[in-house]
Amino acid sequence: MKLQQRTIELLTAEQTPDERQELASRLLNGGYSQFSSLLTDLKQEIMSCEENRLEYVRILLRQARELVPEPVLISPSWERIWDEYDAVLRVKEEVLREIAPERRDGEWQIIMDNPFTNEGISCYPSLSFIEAAYLYAYFRKDLKKTEYIRLQKIDTLIMTQGS
Numbered sequence: 295m296k297l298q299q300r301t302i303e304l305l306t307a308e309q310t311p312d313e314r315q316e317l318a319s320r321l322l323n324g325g326y327s328q329f330s331s332l333l334t335d336l337k338q339e340i341m342s343c344e345e346n347r348l349e350y351v352r353i354l355l356r357q358a359r360e361l362v363p364e365p366v367l368i369s370p371s372w373e374r375i376w377d378e379y380d381a382v383l384r385v386k387e388e389v390l391r392e393i394a395p396e397r398r399d400g401e402w403q404i405i406m407d408n409p410f411t412n413e414g415i416s417c418y419p420s421l422s423f424i425e426a427a428y429l430y431a432y433f434r435k436d437l438k439k440t441e442y443i444r445l446q447k448i449d450t451l452i453m454t455q456g457s
Contacts, residue, residue: 301328302335305357306350318361322368329368332358333375340383341428345390348383355379378435385431389445393423401448402426406433408441419448 304317321329336354343351355376365372404418404426418429430445437443 300335301332302339302354305354305361314361321362326369329362329365329372333372336379340379340386342424343383343386344424345395348387348390351383355383381435382428382431385434386427389427389430393427397447398423401451403446403448404429404433405444405446406441408438410440423447 301317301321309317321332336351336358339347339351339354359376362368365375400423401419402421402423402425404416404421406416418426421429426445430443433443
């Protein structure tokens with residue numbers, strides 16, 4: 295196993311059972327920083343993937359889950375990380391199915407609100423479609439009963455900046 299190789303690349307590399315066990319041990323014993331690095335790489339894969347990479351990302355997530363089935367042993371904050379990443383990927387896939395590739399150009403935004411609270415509306419403007427699809431999937435997993443989220447394409451924009 296090449297130590298300089300990114301951990302995420304090792305997930306799909308052909309390995310002997312001993313090498314897989316060594317990688318699992320490295321992830322578990324490497325502590326927060328080692329596992330966090332893997333999660334950051336996986337998150338980046340989910341964020342940037344389009345249809346042609348969905349299956350690859352699913353394989354990465356499955357391999358990571360097999361290597362570290364209980365990430366809570368590293369940090370309590372990762373108790374449900376695999377389910378969360380799976381949910382985000384699933385919703386992103388729904389968005390990719392819903393909006394045809396030829397309609398994805400231009401500027402996109404995410405808007406979130408709960409009309410039954412005094413909290414302000416959250417808006418994430420100036421996004422590419424892939425960025426917006428990821429944020430939509432990421433935030434949708436935690437929506438409360440009266441909240442909503444919108445993924446929308448900007449058709450016309452007038453913008454003024456103060457002096």
